[in-house]
Amino acid sequence: MGAISTLFVILGMDFATKKWVQAKLPMNCKKEVVKNGLYFWHIKNKGIAYNKCSGKRKEILLFTGGLLAWYSRLFFRSLQGKESRKYAIPLALVLGGGYGNFLERARKGWVTDFLFIPVKGRNAPIFNLADVAVWIGATCLTRVSFGEK
Numbered sequence: 001m002g003a004i005s006t007l008f009v010i011l012g013m014d015f016a017t018k019k020w021v022q023a024k025l026p027m028n029c030k031k032e033v034v035k036n037g038l039y040f041w042h043i044k045n046k047g048i049a050y051n052k053c054s055g056k057r058k059e060i061l062l063f064t065g066g067l068l069a070w071y072s073r074l075f076f077r078s079l080q081g082k083e084s085r086k087y088a089i090p091l092a093l094v095l096g097g098g099y100g101n102f103l104e105r106a107r108k109g110w111v112t113d114f115l116f117i118p119v120k121g122r123n124a125p126i127f128n129l130a131d132v133a134v135w136i137g138a139t140c141l142t143r144v145s146f147g148e149k
Contacts, residue, residue: 003079003088010096014130018104018112025114038117041126044110050125057109061102068098086144093137097130 001009021042025031030041047054075091078084101111113126 003075003092006089006092007075007096007099010093010130010133011100014097014100014128014133017114017129018100021112021114030116036118038115040114041116043113043126045113045126046110050123057105061106064098064102064105068095068102071095071098084144087141090137090140090144093133093140095137097133097137100130100133101128 021040025040025042027042027044030039032039045051047056048060053060071091071094074087075095078088078091104111111128111130113128113131115128115132116124116126118124
C-alpha cells in the first residue's frame with residue numbers, strides 16, 4: 001500500500017471506529033474486551049493527552065493545525081522526491097491520525113476516545129486509533145531519522 005492510501009485508510013478507520021463507538025457504547029460506559037487488559041471506554045476528550053488543556057479548543061486547533069501543515073509539507077515533498085521517500089509512510093500515519101482528531105475536534109469541539117489499557121499503579125490514558133497511528137508514525141519517523149530499519 002502506498003503512502004497516500006495509508007493516509008486515507010487510517011483516516012477512514014478512525015472515522016469508522018469513532019462512529020461505531022458513538023452509536024454502540026453510551027458515554028462514560030466502560031466494557032471489558034480482554035480480561036484485565038483492554039477496555040472500550042467511551043469518553044469525550046475536550047483537551048489533548050489526559051484531557052490536558054481542556055477548554056482551550058481554539059489554541060489546540062491552532063497548534064495542531066500548524067503541526068499538520070508542517071507535516072503535510074514534508075509528506076508532499078517526500079512524495080515528490082524532494083525529501084527521502086523513506087519518510088512517506090511514517091508521515092502518512094502521523095497525518096492520517098492527526099487529521100482524524102483535528103477534524104473531529106474542529107467539528108464537534110472534542111475527540112472521541114475509547115481504548116483503555118490499564119497499567120498498574122499509573123494513570124493510563126484513554127485513546128483512539130488516530131492516537132495509535134500518530135504514535136506508530138512518530139516512532140517510525142524517529143527510527144528512520146536515526147538510520148534504523
